[in-house]
Amino acid sequence: MDTAARLLIHPSDDPQPFTSEVIDIDESWIRLSSTEFYPTGGGQPNDIGIIRFDGKESSVIDVKGRNEVMHLVNGEIPPVGTIVEGVIDSERRTILARMHTAQHLASALAHENWGGVTVGNQIGIESTRIDIQFEDRDTFDPQQLIEYMNDAIKANHTVKMDNRSLDELKADPMVRIDLNRIPNVSSLRVIDIDSIDVCPCAGTHVESTGVIPRVVLDRVKSKGSGKLRVSYCFE
Ligand SMILES: [Zn+2]
Known part of the structure; x- marks a missing residue:
């Protein structure tokens, strides 16, 4: 499944929060059903930001992968099936x-x-x-x-x-x-x-x-x- 929602979005300065679901976890890396976070590639560094879920908040400190985009989470890892709000560091x-x-x-x-x-x-x-x-x-x-x-x-x-x-x-x-x-x-x-x-x-x-x-x-x-x-x- 293509999870790279970012490719449908233009212009892509000042990104807005988006809602998605955790569909896979690999240690501290999570995959979302759909993501607007930009993964390192094409000479452009990855986005950073936060995910919010169940009244909690964790940082996203690295993003990688082309179609199957993985997010490195610093803090509590939301379990598979959790609905999260992704907030990209807009200034960066x-x-x-x-x-x-x-x-x-x-x-x-x-x-x-x-x-x-x-x-x-x-x-x-x-x-x-x-x-x-x-x-x-x-x-x-x-x-x-x-x-x-x-x-x-x-x-x-x-x-x-x-x-x-x-x-x-x-x-x-x-x-x-x-x-x-x-x-x-x-x-x-x-x-x-x-x-x-x-x-x-x-x-x-x-x-x-x-x-x-x-x-x-x-x-x-x-x-x-x-x-x-x-x-x-x-x-
Ligand atoms: Zn370009």
């Missing part, structure tokens, strides 16, 4: 959704302007880093990338979510990532930023770029032949 999730959406902008704009291909990323609370592979990295101007990102933030582009087939994505010139790395499934969750980028993604995003704070360059580091690690933070 909102920052991660903003950082993550900014990463889509950075990757798209690095590709659009310098032909750079994103080969890795790590979304963070304080700083987010992207590994970009260039044909000629000497032509890349990181400060210019930051300016382009801030222009796109200010333009308040709409961020949409929908589902598309792999064939549809292969025919779309706005798709910049290598789709050969994507599993051949019938339908993919796609994030579409108005006229900038179309990208299959299971992460958390904001509704429009205008809610993202201005970004500033954190650092640029060489990662070997043609590759740079570019980090940005919020102003």
Whole structure:
């Protein structure tokens, strides 16, 4: 059973409490019938938060797994069959959704302007880093990338979510990532930023770029032949 209710939700900053049922326990890890907690993956850290049940409260300190999402509980473990209210740490999730959406902008704009291909990323609370592979990295101007990102933030582009087939994505010139790395499934969750980028993604995003704070360059580091690690933070 797919328990990943988060994939149906967009935008996914400021998450609201949700109700679910404990369906499995493995030591301190619990599985819920449906969950909106984000598990570590795709370069984005997991959510944290609390679960409430029977007038009690325990912390959720780690979340992992793709479809069968497991929550590491610190405190009393509710038994199987318990109805719980899940409350995600909203401040942390909102920052991660903003950082993550900014990463889509950075990757798209690095590709659009310098032909750079994103080969890795790590979304963070304080700083987010992207590994970009260039044909000629000497032509890349990181400060210019930051300016382009801030222009796109200010333009308040709409961020949409929908589902598309792999064939549809292969025919779309706005798709910049290598789709050969994507599993051949019938339908993919796609994030579409108005006229900038179309990208299959299971992460958390904001509704429009205008809610993202201005970004500033954190650092640029060489990662070997043609590759740079570019980090940005919020102003
Ligand atoms: Zn994404």
